[in-house]
Amino acid sequence: xxxxxVGSLETITRVRxxxxxxxxxxxxxxxxAESSMEGIDGAAVAALTAGVIARLARATEAAGRTAxxxxxxxxxxxxxxxxPAPGELLVVAVTDPEVNVGLVRLELRRAAEHLA
Amino acid sequence: MSNEDIRVLxxxxxxxxxxxxxxxxxxxxxRRGQLEVAAKIAxxxxxxxxxxxxxxxxxxxxxxDQGDLExxxxxxxxxxxxxARHAGAHKGIGFLYYVAGDLPRALEHLEAAHAANPGAEGxxxxxxxxxxxxxxxxxxxxxxxTPPVAHAVEPLPAxxxxxxxxxxxxxxAGLEGAHDGLLLLDGSGLRLGGGLLAPDGSAVGDAxxxxxxxxxxxxxxxxxxxxxxxxxxxxxxxxxxxxFLCAPTPDSLLLLVRDNSVPIGRLALHAERASDxxxxxxxxxx
Numbered sequence: 103x104x105x106x107x108v109g110s111l112e113t114i115t116r117v118r119x120x121x122x123x124x125x126x127x128x129x130x131x132x133x134x135a136e137s138s139m140e141g142i143d144g145a146a147v148a149a150l151t152a153g154v155i156a157r158l159a160r161a162t163e164a165a166g167r168t169a170x171x172x173x174x175x176x177x178x179x180x181x182x183x184x185x186p187a188p189g190e191l192l193v194v195a196v197t198d199p200e201v202n203v204g205l206v207r208l209e210l211r212r213a214a215e216h217l218a
Numbered sequence: 219m220s221n222e223d224i225r226v227l228x229x230x231x232x233x234x235x236x237x238x239x240x241x242x243x244x245x246x247x248x249r250r251g252q253l254e255v256a257a258k259i260a261x262x263x264x265x266x267x268x269x270x271x272x273x274x275x276x277x278x279x280x281x282x283d284q285g286d287l288e289x290x291x292x293x294x295x296x297x298x299x300x301x302a303r304h305a306g307a308h309k310g311i312g313f314l315y316y317v318a319g320d321l322p323r324a325l326e327h328l329e330a331a332h333a334a335n336p337g338a339e340g341x342x343x344x345x346x347x348x349x350x351x352x353x354x355x356x357x358x359x360x361x362x363x364t365p366p367v368a369h370a371v372e373p374l375p376a377x378x379x380x381x382x383x384x385x386x387x388x389x390x391a392g393l394e395g396a397h398d399g400l401l402l403l404d405g406s407g408l409r410l411g412g413g414l415l416a417p418d419g420s421a422v423g424d425a426x427x428x429x430x431x432x433x434x435x436x437x438x439x440x441x442x443x444x445x446x447x448x449x450x451x452x453x454x455x456x457x458x459x460x461x462f463l464c465a466p467t468p469d470s471l472l473l474l475v476r477d478n479s480v481p482i483g484r485l486a487l488h489a490e491r492a493s494d495x496x497x498x499x500x501x502x503x504x
Contacts (some may be wrong), residue, residue, distance in 0.1 A: 142444060143443060146443050147440065147443060147444060150436055150439050150440040150443065151440060153432075153436040154433055154436045154437055154440060154452070157429055157430075157432040157433045157436060158429075158433055158452070158454050158461075160429045161426050161429035161430050161433065161461075162454070162456055162459070162461065164422055164425040164426045164428075164429055165414060165416055165422050165425075165426045165459070165475060166416030166417050166418060166420070166422060167416075167417075167456045167458055167459045167461075167475075168456045168457040168458055168459075169456065170454040170455065170456050170461075171455050171456060171457060172454065172455040173452065173453070173454045173455075174451075174452070174453040174454075174482070175437055175440065175441065175449060175451075175452050176449070176450045176451045176452075176453070177441040177444075177446035177447050177448060177449045177450055178446065178447030178448050178450065179441075179445065179446040179447035180444065180446040180447075181446070182440060182441070182444065182446075196444060
């Protein structure tokens with residue numbers, strides 16, 4: 103199982119422009135596994151990403167909508183992409199600004215399916 | 219264009235699908251009112267020539283005829299990004315601004331259309347009429363009943379869709395979703411304008427706004443921690459809706475919500491326009 107998870111993360115980080123990927127527990131905001139996260143404070147990113155997703159989920163619930171299935175936080179210098187996975191998990195990628203978002207989303211979803 | 223002409227164009231396109239003949243064929247079908255077929259031809263052409271301004275202009279005119287003015291605007295907007303002097307796109311957008319009651323912007327685009335193609339049908343007269351309308355006191359502007367270049371997109375819908383469902387200032391007047399699907403809030407999560415309805419019709423703008431302030435703070439922290447610079451937007455896809463959150467000013471947030479048939483990229487375009495309106499409104503309110 104651990105090998106599968108790491109393999110899924112490595113597939114994500116092979117996409118050009120992806121700086122790192124991780125699996126995060128959605129409730130606690132803890133890192134479960136990570137790949138190529140050099141220079142990135144994974145623990146802090148995990149906590150904040152889980153926080154953003156949880157707040158968005160509360161906002162969408164208040165709007166009478168379902169929880170987010172994909173979240174894309176765009177900044178000047180890059181992006182944070184996240185997809186919920188079964189078992190209260192999140193698959194997260196940190197990317198450069200020029201990344202192919204559609205391709206990363208695809209790999210995030212595949213990784214999430216592997217976690218099922 | 220006769221049936222025979224259309225048949226010839228159809229045969230030409232079948233023989234060479236990469237041909238630009240889809241442009242006159244799509245336009246001919248549009249003029250005949252065969253809008254669904256015309257749209258298919260335009261979209262197929264656009265898949266081959268996504269950077270051809272004329273193709274976006276064609277699709278915009280078809281969408282306009284179908285009454286989908288928001289998407290028509292987007293296609294003309296794309297055409298202008300590809301060709302800043304595209305007469306058809308300036309004319310179309312000028313018309314849409316006229317319909318929305320934004321006469322200064324209508325005039326700006328109609329004059330650009332006239333400058334790009336002085337011989338374009340009806341544009342000079344349209345410029346004159348909008349100039350005339352602008353010279354009238356605001357209360358009289360509405361007396362001009364006939365749109366200046368109505369042949370661009372017919373039939374015409376009412377300028378402002380829907381009615382208000384949550385009270386508040388008309389920040390987004392003239393934009394689609396002004397009262398349902400566009401929300402402006404301050405950094406504390408208080409709704410400043412716009413509104414949002416749940417699928418059951420209940421007004422949920424205030425409740426949603428309260429949750430979004432936390433998203434703003436967490437997003438700012440996350441990008442700061444990652445040294446990603448300033449955050450620009452948060453987009454979220456759900457099973458039944460797409461959301462787009464951005465900050466028109468450092469102290470405000472804008473939320474767009476549309477059903478999930480509207481792709482995130484298009485939401486970003488809508489957000490640009492709504493952010494412009496929010497900045498104008500916030501500037502005026504200051």
